[in-house]
Amino acid sequence: MTDQKCDKKSNNMENQDWVYSEIVKEHFLRPRNYLMGDESKFKYDAMGLVGNPICGDQMKMYIKVKDNKIVDIRWKTYGCASAIASTSALSELAKGQTLDDALKIDAKQIDDYLGTLPKHKFHCSVLGHEALADAIKNYRDK
Amino acid sequence: MVYLDYAATVPMLPEVLEAMHRAETQFFANASALHTPGHLALNEIENTREILAGLIGAKPSEIIFTSGASESNNTIIRTFEGCQIETSLLEHHSIIESAKKYTGDKLPKLYSYMLANNEIGEILDIVQIVKDAAKISLPKSADEPEIFKPKTEWGKPLVTDRRGAYVHSDLTQVLGKIPINVHELGLDYATFSAHKIGGPIGVGALYIKEGVPLTPLIIGGNQEHKRRGGTYNTVGIIGFGVALKKMRDERSWELYDTQVRKLRDELARRILAEIPGSSLNTDITPGKSLPNILNASFQAAEGESIQLYLDAEGIIVSTGSACAAGDIKPSHVLMAKTGDAEVAHSSIRFSFGLESTQKDVEKVMEVLPGIIDRLQKISTIEMKEKK
Incomplete structure (x- = not known):
């Protein structure tokens, strides 16, 4: 494989057999908490939406809230591998958090969780974060 | 691979x-x-x-x-x-x-x-x-x-x-x-x-x-x-x-016109028949395109993800959707041809060579329908119509 997508943070590229790190690969190939098919399958309290397919990525985040805590979470995305992996990571980080704490999860935290998201893919993790913030806002506005 | x-x-x-x-x-x-x-x-x-x-x-x-x-x-x-x-x-x-x-x-x-x-x-x-x-x-x-x-x-x-x-x-x-x-x-x-x-x-x-x-x-x-x-x-x-x-x-152009064209056309035919929401960006009519290139789009599935799921299966292709530096630019060629950013973002180019074989087509079709189906099911974009 070529060494594209390599940046300073992922200087262990020579030990990898894939373009992204093992943990990104894991979340991309086996994403957590995604919503498969019809969204009515998941009984959610609020949904957040960011992005636009015309721009190449769009994200939807669905949350179920109890006692001000995110008790369950699902997402859907039209986007690249990093968008899928970072949203998967975010859903793991947000589950069980209070709404306030969930809002504090930022792109850097997602990036740290995934370890080695290439720099030019950083915006993908922002997208998931924005979708979650939008869902929380929609919940609070209800 | x-x-x-x-x-x-x-x-x-x-x-x-x-x-x-x-x-x-x-x-x-x-x-x-x-x-x-x-x-x-x-x-x-x-x-x-x-x-x-x-x-x-x-x-x-x-x-x-x-x-x-x-x-x-x-x-x-x-x-x-x-x-x-x-x-x-x-x-x-x-x-x-x-x-x-x-x-x-x-x-x-x-x-x-x-x-x-x-x-x-x-x-x-x-x-x-x-x-x-x-x-x-x-x-x-x-x-x-x-x-x-x-x-x-x-x-x-x-x-x-x-x-x-x-x-x-x-x-x-x-x-x-x-x-x-x-x-x-x-x-x-x-x-x-x-x-x-x-x-x-x-x-x-x-x-x-x-x-x-x-x-x-x-x-x-x-x-x-x-x-x-x-x-x-x-x-x-x-x-x-x-x-x-x-x-x-070896008069390579003759080999491209026969053996390579056969593989490309078969992949095109199978993609259209077996993958809902697929469409061809390449006109495979003889004389209209190079015999070794097939560009296809898959509704509601994003190109880079398709490319990397295929990559994880050991299948190397390219996409017209390049997501980099916070600026996701669809292929300028597909945009110029189709004017449709969604089609461009959902595109994959399969390009064959003289070493390509029937097994390559089979390997692609073993995994591609499943990859597309999964991406379509987790996509925010609703499928427009089922084929």
Whole structure:
């Protein structure tokens, strides 16, 4: 494989057999908490939406809230591998958090969780974060 | 690994590798030197020049070697710096960006059009395109000279008025895939690259018709009759020659037209039949596209994700959706062709080579339907209709 997508943070590229790190690969190939098919399958309290397919990525985040805590979470995305992996990571980080704490999860935290998201893919993790913030806002506005 | 990204680069042929390895010690000398080792190295370079010239209907003296297609393209655009340059959004960035920068309003005029597109493989009727472009941009004033007189139809010599216009074509993608004759195409200039035919990366060539203008991009040496300065890349040019010779000896364009076309068409047929929401961006009608390229879009599934899911299965393809630096740009070619960003973002290019096999098609179709289905099911985009 070529060494594209390599940046300073992922200087262990020579030990990898894939373009992204093992943990990104894991979340991309086996994403957590995604919503498969019809969204009515998941009984959610609020949904957040960011992005636009015309721009190449769009994200939807669905949350179920109890006692001000995110008790369950699902997402859907039209986007690249990093968008899928970072949203998967975010859903793991947000589950069980209070709404306030969930809002504090930022792109850097997602990036740290995934370890080695290439720099030019950083915006993908922002997208998931924005979708979650939008869902929380929609919940609070209800 | 199932490698289906031949349009990006063709893996170096074993005989090329072997010849280059040998050349490193055998033809190490500076090919411009007057001593025997230098002369032997130059002989090898001239051998490659003759093979390429023979393959495209040119004289060896009309060929120069460059560092690749981008340099060849840039050389031509810079030759016409300040002149009117007509080109299209389907071209490679080395044409588009340099044309943008160096175009002007002077004559002579340059037309630069690819014979076949890199991404969807569309074969373009250069003669007609140049005619149409001339119609749009010809000065209407009676005082202006008639700068361009297309006199013949497709496949026959295109006669240009030398005072007014010249024609360049980037033939990088077509070399070896279909027969090429620079005279039949009416070309004054043509660009070629070694790594698209199994030669090394970093070697290209430029056809310059006898008598047409040329301004060297690299000056400071007498190499290539002062048309391109710099010490000859003897080893690379030898590698290019071996790939060209193989192409000529096995008449590769016939193999592309038969065995490669069969695989490409079968993949196209199976994608349409087995994958809901799929569509072809390549017109696979014979004569309309290169026989080795298939570009397809998959509704509601994003190209980079499809590419990387395939990659994880050991299948190497390319996508027209490049997501980088916070700016997700769909392929400029697919945007120019379809005007539909969703189609461009959901596109995958499968490009075959002479080493591709039926098993490659089968391996793709073992995993692709599942990958698309999964991406469509987790997508925010609703499928428009089920096939």
